[in-house]
Amino acid sequence: MSDLRVRFAPSPTGYLHIGGARTALFNYLLSRQQQGTFVLRIEDTDVERSTQESVDAILQAMDWLGLACDEGPFYQSDRFDLYRQKVQQLVDEGKAYRCYCTPEELDAKREAAMQEGRKPKYDGTCRHRTDQPDAPYVVRFKLPTDRDETTFNDRIKGPITFRHDELDDLIIQRTDGTPTYNLVVVIDDAEMGITLVIRGDDHVNNTPRQILLYEALGCSVPEFAHVPMILGADKKRLSKRHGATSVMAYQEMGYLPEAMVNYLVRLGWSCGDEEIFSMDDLIEKFSLENVGRAAGVFNPEKLLWLNSHYIKTGDAERLARLLVPFLEAKGINVNNGPDMVPVVKTLQERAATMVEMADSAAFYFADTIDYEEKAKAKFLTVDQKDLFTILIDELQKCERFDEAGLEVAFATIMEKTELKFGKIAQPLRVALTGGTASPSIYHVLEVLGKDVVLQRIERAVTALA
RNA sequence: GUCCCUAUCGUCUAGCCUGGCCCAGGACACCGCCCUUUCACGGCGGCGACGGGGGUUCGAAUCCCCCUGGGGACGCCA
Secondary structure, eight states: SOEEEEEEEOOSSOOOOOHHHHHHHHHHHHHHTTTTTEEEEEEOOTTTTTOHOOOOOHHHHHHHHHHHOOOOEEEGGGOOOHHHHHHHHHHTTSSSEEOOHHHHHHHHHHHHHHHTTOOOOOOOOTTTHHHHHHOEEEEOOOOOOOOOOEEEEETTEEEEEEEEEOOOEEEOOTTOOOHHHHHHHHHHHTTTTTTEOOOOOOOGGHHHHHHHHHHHHTOOEEEEEEEEEEOTTTTSSSGGGGGGOBBHHHHHHTHHHHHHHHHHHHHHHOOOOOOOOOOOHHHHHGGGGGGGSSSSEEHHHHHHHHHHHHHHSSSSHHHHHHHHHHHHHOOOOOSSSSOHHHHHHTTTTTTTSHHHHHHHHHHOSSSSSOOOHHHHHHOGGGGHHHHHHHHHHHHHHHHHSSHHHHHHHHHHHHHHHHOOHHHHHHHHHHHHSSSSSOOOOOHHHHHOOOOHHHHHHHHHHHHHH
């Protein structure tokens, strides 16, 4: 066990999205690699927007990705007493003060500042007031004046400096007495002994304020690593209009968690020319040093490619289990058909998602085949009658209904019909699967089994036109 | 507007720190060929980038400066 303590701290105001998942992943990987501790903390101080459903969704997504935490989940909503106490402490020490400015006044000032091209920051109106009006107030943290800039050494971006005149007295407690993000994140990271904060780029600007708070609270400052944002194809921040951003939406679309993990980690991180990484590879090879510094564009096509790779190379038994719900979603009764594993094996190198695999597998389980219009018109014609008759005859006689046995049978069929293999396979394929695209015809025959095969050919004969 | 970050093929990136091995490598996508009973898989090949301008240097994708582009932040959200 090393001293490394990292955390993932999502706010439960929605599902776990792609960006959050990557942040969680980086935290997880580093904690495993260093045998550190991975803490999960739910940042639900915004009581209005936080929901239990979101918490559940986030937990479920992390579980799907395989990102188990060592401690937590801790809920900030359980810790309000602690935060109030810390706020009081800061006030008592003269490091924070009550501000009676109304939101309207602040909005107006902010607006005016923007208009004039000034930095829209709090002007410090209440900073020196000594009276205590009987009016609603927030508590502000008094920007320390003992130095005029704050620098931290970001583990990904290097040294970053902010001048204090860019900062203002930030609100740490709302009118309703609840604490705000910048305060609680500091208190909790300190209390939970977090030594390295890995989070999104969008927090870089918060970092100096937070460092100042650590110092005011007398806590040691952790290290920071800010990972770049993920953008959509138009280089705008990734959002719904770029397609699915929810991790679990990808599960529903038939993606494998290992594909998602592999994709996410490679978006912004690299290890030479390697592309394929298992979780174990990543735990061994991941490093903050090789995380890029610029924002990256989410590329669904590469994710899809990785998914097809993992389907292709995945364990058929596991894929068979995963495939069942996708088949059932199509109204297919999987007990009414061939064994799942052989079915999966015929489809692994042809399906990029589990949804696609379910689509392609449907014919195996159909009671009666629906023929595709074009396929039927082209291959189920009356002049195929003789071919199908011979096919029924020879397949009936075929004792070994596997590739080797079928090859022998087909040699005879080719001889009797004087047709090349392709001329036989296509009509047969349509009879068996309803379409012109399917796994190898021998495999289809074998998986379907002699009875079903003969039954389907006979029905096709009645459908010849 | 102000501040912060950032900049290699369309996209993800290697290379940059420790200049020459880079007329820039890999992957996805795209195109072509091959394999082939269909669809795929696979194999081979192609297309395709150091944002611009100044320096420093015998030599710069690599170091420095400026410009430009992109992203982020500027909430009683997190």
